Amino acid sequence: xxxxxxxxxxxVLFLVLLLAxxxxxxxxxxxxxxxxxxxxxxxxxxxxxxxxxFNKWFADTVANFTFLxxxxxxxxxxxxxxxxxxxxxxxxxxxxxxPLRGGMGVAVIFVGTLLAAATGVxxxxxxxxxxxxxxxxxxxxxxxxxxxxxxxxxxTLAQLIPPSLVLIVLAQFIPVSVGALFAGALIPGVMxxxxxxxxxxxxxxxxxxxxxxxxxxxxxLQGVALLKESVISIAPPIVLIFAVLGSIFFGIATxxxxxxxxxxxxxxxxxxxxxxxxxxxxxxxxxxxxITGLVLQILFASTFFALIFQQLGGQNLxxxxxxxxPGGKWTFVIVANIVVFLLGINLEFLEIxxxxxxxxxxxxxxxxxxxxxxxxxxxxxxxxxxxxFISPPVGFSLFYLQSVAPPExxxxxxxxxxxxxxxxxxxxxxxVAAFPATVTWLVEAMGLSQLA
Numbered sequence: 001x002x003x004x005x006x007x008x009x010x011x012v013l014f015l016v017l018l019l020a021x022x023x024x025x026x027x028x029x030x031x032x033x034x035x036x037x038x039x040x041x042x043x044x045x046x047x048x049x050x051x052x053x054f055n056k057w058f059a060d061t062v063a064n065f066t067f068l069x070x071x072x073x074x075x076x077x078x079x080x081x082x083x084x085x086x087x088x089x090x091x092x093x094x095x096x097x098x099p100l101r102g103g104m105g106v107a108v109i110f111v112g113t114l115l116a117a118a119t120g121v122x123x124x125x126x127x128x129x130x131x132x133x134x135x136x137x138x139x140x141x142x143x144x145x146x147x148x149x150x151x152x153x154x155x156t157l158a159q160l161i162p163p164s165l166v167l168i169v170l171a172q173f174i175p176v177s178v179g180a181l182f183a184g185a186l187i188p189g190v191m192x193x194x195x196x197x198x199x200x201x202x203x204x205x206x207x208x209x210x211x212x213x214x215x216x217x218x219x220x221l222q223g224v225a226l227l228k229e230s231v232i233s234i235a236p237p238i239v240l241i242f243a244v245l246g247s248i249f250f251g252i253a254t255x256x257x258x259x260x261x262x263x264x265x266x267x268x269x270x271x272x273x274x275x276x277x278x279x280x281x282x283x284x285x286x287x288x289x290x291i292t293g294l295v296l297q298i299l300f301a302s303t304f305f306a307l308i309f310q311q312l313g314g315q316n317l318x319x320x321x322x323x324x325x326p327g328g329k330w331t332f333v334i335v336a337n338i339v340v341f342l343l344g345i346n347l348e349f350l351e352i353x354x355x356x357x358x359x360x361x362x363x364x365x366x367x368x369x370x371x372x373x374x375x376x377x378x379x380x381x382x383x384x385x386x387x388x389f390i391s392p393p394v395g396f397s398l399f400y401l402q403s404v405a406p407p408e409x410x411x412x413x414x415x416x417x418x419x420x421x422x423x424x425x426x427x428x429x430x431x432v433a434a435f436p437a438t439v440t441w442l443v444e445a446m447g448l449s450q451l452a
Contacts, residue, residue, distance in 0.1 A: 006044060007314025010035040014305070014355075024351045028301035032308045039312055049311050053304055069178065071292045072259025073163045076244075078284035079266035080118045081128050083275040085237060089114065090132050092233040095226055098214035102204030104140060105150045105211050106197045108133045112154025113193040117161045117241050118266075121291065122349075122389060126155035126400040135406050143210035144409050146203060149417035152397040153196050153424070156389045159349055160382045161189040162245050163262075166349050168255065169295070170378050173357035176371055178255040179248045183446050184375040184439040186245075188383060188432050195424045236272070240265045249446050302354035315362065322363035329367045333377065333433070336360050337384050344388020352385065372440035379439045380432055387425045390418040 010031055017027040039045030080086055090111045097103030112129045116122075129151045137147040159166045162182035171178040204211035244262040247253040253261065270276040309315060325331040336356075343352045364377055389397045392415040402414055432438050 004313045004317050006035055006038060006042070007309055007312035007317060010309060010312065011314060018347065018351065024347075024354075025297045025301040028298070028305040028354070032301070032304040035312065036308050039308065044313075045308070045311055049307075053307050057300060057303060067168075067172075067296075068256035069163070069168050069254075069259040070165060070295055071288050072256065072263045073165065073168070074121060074291050075284055075288040076259065076262040076266045077115075077118045077121060077124060078287040079263070079270055079280070080115060080237070081124055082280045082283050082287075083266075083270040083273070085266075085269060085273060085275065086111065086115050086118075086128055087132050088233045088273065089237060090129075092226075092230045094133075094136070094214065096230055099216075100201075101208055101213055102200045102211035104133075104137055104142065104214060105146060105200040105204070108137070108150045109154045109193055109196045109200065112151065113157055113161060113189075114237065114241070116155060116158035117163070117245075118237065121165055122156050122158045122397060123400050124287070125158045126152055126397050127404055129155050130401045130404040134401070134404070134409065138406060138408060140214055141209070141212050143207075144413035145417035146200065146210050147417070148401060148405070148409060148414045149421045150196060150200060152390050152395075152401050152414070152418055153421035154193065155400075156386050156397045157189055157192060159385050159389065160185050160192070160379070162186060163248075163255070163259065164382070165291075165295075166353065166382055166385065167378070169349075169353045170357060170381070172299075173353070173361050174374050174378050175361075175365075176374055176378075179251075179446070180371070180375050180443050181378055182245060182255075183249055183442045184372075184379050185382060187438050187442060188379055188428060191431070191438065192383075192386070192425060192428045195428060196421060199420065199424060236269055240269065251447075298351065298354055306358050315359070318359045319362045319366060322360070323366045329369065332363060332367055333380070336377075337380060337429070340381050340384045341388050341391075344385050344391075349385050349389075357381075372443050373436070375443050376432070376436045376439040380429060383425060383429045383432060387422055387429065390422055390425070392416075392418055 014027055014031045017031065018024060022030075036045060036050065040047065090107065093107040093110055094104055097107045100106070108129060111133075112125060115128065116125050134147055134151060138144065158164060162185055164182075164185065167181040167185055168178055171181055174181070200211065240262065244258045244265070247258045247261070248255055267276065267281070270280065306315075322332055322335070325335060339356060340352060343356065347355075360377075361374075364374060369377055389395050392398065395418065398414050398418060402411055405414065
């Protein structure tokens with residue numbers, strides 16, 4: 001009984017440290033060390049219990065082939081960003097959609113979604129799209145709230161659109177394959193992008209001044225020249241992304257193998273577009289090393305925390321609470337969504353994944369959520385994180401865009417612009433919750449629904 005109280009105090013202290021701004025990896029490791037010592041003093045832990053930690057580090061992390069996918073996909077996205085491929089995409093699609101009211105906004109959503117699929121990292125997508133597209137939309141007279149809204153909403157899809165880094169991390173806690181999570185996220189991710197585009201076009205129809213067409217004199221490419229540039233700029237990146245994802249869905253390659261092909265393919269595209277340079281490779285490699293190092297640092301520290309928390313009886317205690325909620329599965333799903341949303345306002349997705357998924361997954365299994373339903377649950381968590389990331393006043397995507405916004409775009413514009421898109425994400429979450437087939441259909445059609 002004393003061990004369970006220690007586990008509760010341990011978790012509360014950990015959350016206090018996080019909210020106080022202490023680094024998440026140090027918060028995990030520091031509380032684990034303190035409460036391991038307390039557990040030894042009270043007799044609730046044995047010194048030999050720490051031996052399991054090294055086995056977990058090796059078996060679950062160092063020897064986990066899936067984790068190789070993280071640096072490969074991050075590098076692929078970094079090359080897209082650093083080589084100027086994203087800028088060329090935006091220019092071509094902007095010219096294609098230019099004559100249409102709201103066309104530039106739809107172009108930003110399309111390119112943001114495509115870049116989200118290439119990078120898998122929210123910060124990179126939002127910042128790049130902010131630098132490339134926000135000054136252009138401001139120049140053409142777009143309402144600042146709409147302009148910022150389409151950037152942060154489409155950029156935040158990097159948490160959901162495969163090959164999302166969030167989904168790769170979630171696969172470490174959920175007994176389904178990365179391919180199953182990628183397949184399950186595809187339809188909801190595209191659905192959200194369509195909702196954003198429809199909203200933009202409807203708003204442009206009823207409020208023409210909010211999203212005017214690009215002036216004819218600014219559309220320097222037209223006719224055959226525009227068609228040729230569009231094919232050259234758009235087709236190769238789309239083919240690469242779909243080839244990488246398709247190889248995973250159809251079982252041709254693992255996520256790690258597909259990531260390696262994607263990383264090499266992005267470099268070859270940079271060479272083909274004559275934007276390859278040694279400086280670009282160094283910068284992309286540095287970004288990859290930073291993100292990969294952060295993931296592994298948090299993973300090692302969270303494994304230590306989870307081991308001590310479990311040995312103190314905290315895991316069984318939380319599972320019992322969640323399974324015992326009145327209303328069964330649906331109450332559990334509602335509570336899990338509320339918890340993830342609230343944590344997402346102040347914490348990054350990596351921190352949330354390592355905190356709550358080890359607690360939620362045993363309860364989900366105990367409540368009878370099978371392979372496809374586990375994928376459905378994970379995708380709802382990812383959509384929820386999208387909502388939290390753009391929720392005012394402290395959503396991370398708001399600050400990413402604010403850091404690169406031109407002076408005439410006010411902070412209030414960014415925060416107000418997020419609200420309608422946050423509502424659209426809420427609609428998407430409700431649709432996915434009400435119609436699980438939006439997630440499970442492709443998973444089952446691809447034969448990816450079995451538990452790992």
